[in-house]
Amino acid sequence: MTKRPALALALLFASGTAAAAGIPETLDAPAYRRLSPGLAVAGRPSPEAVAALKESGFRTAIDIRQPSEGVAIVKEAVEAQGLTFVSVPVSPDTFTLGDVKKVEAVLQDQSAAPVLLYCASSNRVGGVIAVLEYRRGRTKEEALAEGRKAGLRSSAMEKAALRVMDESPAKAAAGK
Numbered sequence: 618m619t620k621r622p623a624l625a626l627a628l629l630f631a632s633g634t635a636a637a638a639g640i641p642e643t644l645d646a647p648a649y650r651r652l653s654p655g656l657a658v659a660g661r662p663s664p665e666a667v668a669a670l671k672e673s674g675f676r677t678a679i680d681i682r683q684p685s686e687g688v689a690i691v692k693e694a695v696e697a698q699g700l701t702f703v704s705v706p707v708s709p710d711t712f713t714l715g716d717v718k719k720v721e722a723v724l725q726d727q728s729a730a731p732v733l734l735y736c737a738s739s740n741r742v743g744g745v746i747a748v749l750e751y752r753r754g755r756t757k758e759e760a761l762a763e764g765r766k767a768g769l770r771s772s773a774m775e776k777a778a779l780r781v782m783d784e785s786p787a788k789a790a791a792g793k
Contacts, residue, residue: 677703717781743766
């Protein structure tokens with residue numbers, strides 16, 4: 618069976634909701650990337666992009682920055698639009714399987730889609746995506762490759778992702 622990049626992730630988040638089809642291909646945010654019709658990842662969006670998340674088609678924003686990185690201000694702006702805001706603070710030193718499970722729970726909730734998952738530069742986002750891919754049955758190497766596509770760049774976050782993968786047995790992928 619041919620492997621396709623992020624196939625499991627894309628299938629999970631392409632829930633078929635009409636609203637999901639409307640998220641933009643671009644957004645004023647570093648390393649913005651639409652992974653599926655229901656999920657986009659990015660570095661910290663500009664204040665203008667945050668103010669227009671609803672208009673851009675999003676229903677939920679997951680901020681994985683630390684509270685000291687301005688999370689409260691963004692929370693107010695997101696909730697003022699009637700959107701759901703979720704904070705799951707992540708750093709290479711504190712990253713846990715529990716953090717991944719919190720993000721995963723939101724992403725599996727079809728009513729939350731479309732979702733914008735972001736941190737300051739998309740590096741931590743890439744670490745979370747890598748672990749999610751691993752949990753769905755990808756090898757560590759494949760999962761890290763998907764994480765890099767989503768913004769994983771630092772060796773510290775890569776090591777943290779590998780540590781969390783070791784805490785989380787991979788699920789058997791369909792067809793493998």
